[in-house]
Every structure is written in C-alpha cells, then in structure tokens.
Amino acid sequence: MTDEKKLDEQIARIVRSVELEVPPAVEARIREAAADLQPRAGRFWFRRPLWLTLIPSTAAVLLAGIVLIPALRRPPVSPISEIRTEFEIADKNIKIVFIQKPDFNLFKEN
C-alpha cells in the first residue's frame, strides 16, 4: 500500500470519528413538510408524452417558417431603368460616358 493511501485512510478515519446523528426533531419536521408535498413530474422533458412535446416544437418550426421565409426570399429583379456605356481612350486621357434616359423602354420596339 502506498504512503498516499495510508495517509488517506488515516485522514478518513479521523474525519469519520466525528459522527452526527440526524436530530429526531429535524427528521420529524421534514416528514411533516413532505406530507403536504407531492412528487413533481420532474424537470425533464423526456418524461412527458411524446405528442405533448411535438406540439410546441411544431409550433416553433411553423413560426420560424413564417418569419424567415419572406426574409430569405430573393428580392424581385428591378426592371432596367438606365443603360450606361463608357468609352475610355487611355493615351488621350479621354472618357466618354453615354447614359440612356430613364424613359427609354428597353423592350419596346419603335
């Protein structure tokens, strides 16, 4: 047996030499208090029937769907309202910019 184990045993013996009994008054008080209490169903969700757990989770999924689907949907493509054409003559340091007016209808044949 190692020294550590011997020391542990000795400390445990000393610690356990002080022993206290549960006072009968305390025990009676507990029994009295417990008589009015009912054991609760427990805090764990898995103790509930499965169908009861499914209701809130289905509601949560539906709610998330309602809130998130419009937010995730792509914004509609805006119609072409302007056409911009740029020409750049590098060595002359000239830049020509054509801007099509907003009233120009791209898909209309003249």
Next chain:
Amino acid sequence: MSWDFEGTPEPIAGISEMSRERETAMSKTAFWDKLAPCKHKLYNYIRKSLNFSADADDVFQETVLHAFQYIRSYNEDSDFGAWLFGIAHNEIKKHYKKIPQTASSIELDRLSSADTSHTRHLVGEVYRYAERLNPRQREVFFLFYDGGFTMAEISGITGLREGNIKFILNRARNALKTTLGVSHDR
C-alpha cells in the same frame, strides 16, 4: 347507425386517477426507503461542509424535500447517493450565496468520540484545517474523506474537473502530512 359515446370517458378517467394516486404513494414510500441508508452520511456531509453551522439543519431539510419533490427525475440506473449529494451540493452553494459568512461552530470535544487526548488533538487539527478551506474545497475534502466517494463521483456531484479535485486533495495531504506523520510512525 348511431354511435353512443356517453359514459365512456368517466371510468377511464377514474382508473387513471386511481393509478396516479397509487403511483404517487409508491414513489413516496420508495423515496423514504431509498433515503434511509444515505441520510446519516448526507447529514454529516452537510453539517461538516457548513462547518457545523446551525443552518445545516435547514439545508439538510431543503435537500431532502427537494429530492422528494423531484424523485421522478431520478434515473434508476444511476447511483441514488450521488444524485442526492448532487442536490445537497446545490443547496450548500445556494446557502453560501445567500449567507457568504456562515458562522462556524465546531465543538470537537463534544462531537468527537475519540478516547485519547492525542487522537482528539489530531481530530481538532484536521477539522481546523477543513475550516480554513473555501466552501468548494471543503466540500471536496469531506466528499472524499467522509463520504468515501471516488474522484469521478465527486466530479459528477460538484461539477469540478478531476484535475482540480486531485489538486485539492493533494494540498490537503501535504498540509496534514506533518501533523499526522507523528501518529503514523507509532
């Protein structure tokens, strides 16, 4: 063709109520049966962890009542003692949060059953050492030396890592080695 539903739900509801009552009564009895072998150890753990403070009785009561109320959340496959001590640990923590300076009232002469004055002196030294520890370290100390729990079990009860528990216990060993060394050589 007609369907008569009248009268059917009542007997079923009655039966389920009766079985629920029976189940509650059974779980109550089962609880006291399960508690009986551990209550002495539990009481000592709480008293010692709270430095024999007078509040320990209240903490013990809270622990037992809490365990009683949540007996259905106890998993039958696990150790009942460890589950109960886990609740006690939470109650002790709650108590220290409420009253950080819990008064200690160690009266070892009255408490110790040791017959020789030398042994009484050693008991005094060990308990005075435990008194100086912080609440969490004191709990580990008593769970190991008084409760006889393993480091893994203490880790489960207190939520501390095994490395920390080992450190606390090693420090206790080193601190008490010289005090107890004298009696060890005898």
